[in-house]
Amino acid sequence: MVSFITNLINGLSLGSIYAIIAIGYTMVYGIAKMLNFAHGDVIMVGAFAAYTIISTMGLPTPVGILAAIVCCTLLGIAIEKIAYRPLRNAGSPLAVLITAIGVSYFLQNGAMLIFGSDTKMFSSVVPLQTLSVGPFLIPGTTIVSILTSVILVSVLQIFINKTRPGQAMLACAQDRAAASLMGISVNNTITLTFAIGSAMAAVAGVLLCSAYPALSPTTGAMPGIKAFVAAVFGGIGSVPGAMVGGLLLGVIEILSRAYISTQLSDAIVFAVLIVVLLVKPTGLFGKVIQEKV
Amino acid sequence: MKMKKWTGLLLAGCMAAGALAGCGGSSTGSTQTGGGEGSEELTWKIGMIGPLTGPVAIYGTDVKNAGQIAVDEINAAGGINGYQIEYRAEDDEHDAEKAMNAYNTLKDWGMQILAGAVTSTPSTAVEALTAEDNMFQLTPSGSSKACIEEANAFAVCFNDPQQGTKSAEYFAEHFPDAVIGTLYDSSTEYSAGIEANFESKGAALGLDIADVESFTADNNTDFTAQLNKLKSAGCTYVFMPIYYQEASVILQQAANMGFTPDFFGCDGMDGILDIEGFDTSLAEGLMLLTPFAADAEDELTVNFVENFRSAYEKTPNQFGADQYDGIYALKLAIEKADLTPEASVSDICEALKTAITQIEVDGLTGTITWAASGEPDKEPKAVMIKDGAYVSIEG
Numbered sequence: 001m002v003s004f005i006t007n008l009i010n011g012l013s014l015g016s017i018y019a020i021i022a023i024g025y026t027m028v029y030g031i032a033k034m035l036n037f038a039h040g041d042v043i044m045v046g047a048f049a050a051y052t053i054i055s056t057m058g059l060p061t062p063v064g065i066l067a068a069i070v071c072c073t074l075l076g077i078a079i080e081k082i083a084y085r086p087l088r089n090a091g092s093p094l095a096v097l098i099t100a101i102g103v104s105y106f107l108q109n110g111a112m113l114i115f116g117s118d119t120k121m122f123s124s125v126v127p128l129q130t131l132s133v134g135p136f137l138i139p140g141t142t143i144v145s146i147l148t149s150v151i152l153v154s155v156l157q158i159f160i161n162k163t164r165p166g167q168a169m170l171a172c173a174q175d176r177a178a179a180s181l182m183g184i185s186v187n188n189t190i191t192l193t194f195a196i197g198s199a200m201a202a203v204a205g206v207l208l209c210s211a212y213p214a215l216s217p218t219t220g221a222m223p224g225i226k227a228f229v230a231a232v233f234g235g236i237g238s239v240p241g242a243m244v245g246g247l248l249l250g251v252i253e254i255l256s257r258a259y260i261s262t263q264l265s266d267a268i269v270f271a272v273l274i275v276v277l278l279v280k281p282t283g284l285f286g287k288v289i290q291e292k293v
Numbered sequence: 294m295k296m297k298k299w300t301g302l303l304l305a306g307c308m309a310a311g312a313l314a315g316c317g318g319s320s321t322g323s324t325q326t327g328g329g330e331g332s333e334e335l336t337w338k339i340g341m342i343g344p345l346t347g348p349v350a351i352y353g354t355d356v357k358n359a360g361q362i363a364v365d366e367i368n369a370a371g372g373i374n375g376y377q378i379e380y381r382a383e384d385d386e387h388d389a390e391k392a393m394n395a396y397n398t399l400k401d402w403g404m405q406i407l408a409g410a411v412t413s414t415p416s417t418a419v420e421a422l423t424a425e426d427n428m429f430q431l432t433p434s435g436s437s438k439a440c441i442e443e444a445n446a447f448a449v450c451f452n453d454p455q456q457g458t459k460s461a462e463y464f465a466e467h468f469p470d471a472v473i474g475t476l477y478d479s480s481t482e483y484s485a486g487i488e489a490n491f492e493s494k495g496a497a498l499g500l501d502i503a504d505v506e507s508f509t510a511d512n513n514t515d516f517t518a519q520l521n522k523l524k525s526a527g528c529t530y531v532f533m534p535i536y537y538q539e540a541s542v543i544l545q546q547a548a549n550m551g552f553t554p555d556f557f558g559c560d561g562m563d564g565i566l567d568i569e570g571f572d573t574s575l576a577e578g579l580m581l582l583t584p585f586a587a588d589a590e591d592e593l594t595v596n597f598v599e600n601f602r603s604a605y606e607k608t609p610n611q612f613g614a615d616q617y618d619g620i621y622a623l624k625l626a627i628e629k630a631d632l633t634p635e636a637s638v639s640d641i642c643e644a645l646k647t648a649i650t651q652i653e654v655d656g657l658t659g660t661i662t663w664a665a666s667g668e669p670d671k672e673p674k675a676v677m678i679k680d681g682a683y684v685s686i687e688g
Contacts, residue, residue, distance in 0.1 A: 121570035212514035
């Protein structure tokens with residue numbers, strides 16, 4: 001029982017990081033209707049920014065985290081402006097998808113040129129020591145990543161539902177043409193979405209590397225894919241869905257690794273996704289949009 | 294109808310992303326070293342292939358640099374049979390395909406003997422090419438049994454079955470009452486090979502192996518589930534025949550969850566103290582079985598370590614020591630066979646195949662002799678990390 005609960009805690013820790021990444025995927029999909037496959041690599045850039053500031057330059061941790069957020073936000077805006085916007089009205093949605101893959105390669109290889117491809121040890125930004133509650137040991141990073149993801153999702157929900165820019169996002173998600181007729185700047189709204197998504201990616205990168213300290217140019221690739229799965233799992237386009245999907249995915253992954261097979265854990269995670277999509281094609285929280293003719 | 298389109302897009306996305314995850318990207322570095330300017334002057338051309346960049350770059354750079362030290366020493370002392378050596382290293386990033394390209398580059402350069410590759414998978418890949426060209430290949434550290442399958446291929450280091458067996462023997466002798474758990478990478482030949490032999494030899498010797506855990510290259514960041522199981526099984530020793538990069542993460546996570554058994558590794562653990570940003574106190578007490586200890590006090594080791602430190606500002610690891618011994622083994626074997634660089638690649642190979650089994654190298658990694666199978670014979674040493682440095686354990 002003790003080990004089951006420990007595994008559960010580890011699963012939630014991994015899942016909360018997936019959740020923060022998944023929110024980035026889901027927001028961009030919901031509003032810009034595109035899959036931003038470079039999102040995982042933005043995480044890596046955030047982690048490298050924090051690493052450079054904290055470990056290489058020796059500046060205080062909060063400066064590092066802030067720098068990572070600023071760096072990723074600007075990167076997100078730049079990617080959107082340079083790589084995606086010119087293609088937004090291109091005939092096929094595949095054009096943007098393929099560009100996203102290109103951006104992903106660009107970021108990975110750029111990081112490899114600047115930082116080299118050897119693995120760096122990222123020292124945790126969480127000053128919290130491991131907490132022992134009865135027979136359970138809860139690492140500080142676990143507590144911080146779970147709390148962070150809950151806070152970020154709540155803030156984001158309030159932002160989307162209660163503020164004007166948030167309402168503008170909802171409007172763009174529903175119908176871009178109609179939104180622009182109502183005087184909403186679609187371009188600015190999409191840029192804002194990318195900025196928020198990328199800022200969250202920076203937070204995810206710092207947390208990811210605090211929990212799993214190996215940092216290399218490909219660090220973001222696998223978590224990025226898993227988070228994408230989490231977003232689809234929860235219902236792509238839905239922020240609470242991404243949160244739940246991320247947490248569930250983390251727990252399923254750790255439990256299947258602990259009780260079924262280490263080798264097959266990824267296969268099990270993806271199999272669960274297939275089952276969910278067969279039963280509920282829009283994901284757990286996805287809305288079914290009826291098309292009126 | 295809408296859904297079908299969606300699923301197709303999703304599938305395409307997943308596949309594309311999968312491809313992304315698989316490819317590490319590329320940056321190639323090549324270095325040319327060696328004395329001879331003109332091609333008129335006859336020299337020995339020895340090539341080396343290894344990961345000079347990438348996740349295990351520490352191995353490749355140490356091998357390259359240690360080889361350079363040996364080459365410089367030999368050249369200063371008059372070369373081999375009166376001919377100077379040219380030594381050139383090419384990067385393979387620990388990737389089989391890039392290693393084959395590196396081999397072709399070296400062949401164009403005029404390589405006569407290959408002192409490489411450094412890691413097992415690239416080494417095995419290149420072996421197919423050297424066998425075809427009948428070029429003599431002496432890998433310093435390719436430890437898979439497959440690296441020495443061909444008649445032209447020899448190794449300086451222990452192979453994986455040897456490492457697994459020797460580790461099990463070491464446990465049986467020194468910690469017969471230990472509750473042992475193993476944690477290995479089932480996706481690399483190196484790790485799986487050692488583990489399988491450790492387990493079978495351990496069972497034969499009556500070791501208590503309570504739990505066997507594994508991970509794969511795609512899942513090498515979160516080890517909490519495996520560590521949790523090892524902890525529940527009550528393991529007092531954890532045998533980890535894996536590379537140092539994963540080991541550093543494992544040590545961190547084990548410390549986070551308050552799991553403090555004694556960790557024990559093989560040669561892949563060597564290099565853990567050199568990771569940028571790694572908290573070396575986590576590795577305190579980590580043991581590894583290796584034929585080379587940089588703190589040994591014999592004259593040869595002391596000189597080598599000093600030269601290496603002053604030239605490259607770091608302590609050499611076992612891989613470098615293997616290459617140093619390998620270059621000297623080539624020298625002795627060439628002298629034994631009485632060869633000159635005028636001989637063809639194939640003739641050199643034929644002569645060295647026999648000559649290497651007749652020599653005995655008194656090197657950094659012990660006294661080495663070779664069997665015709667390509668396997669070396671030498672004694673392993675146990676090393677422990679104490680106060681952030683490798684220290685030999687007596688006995």
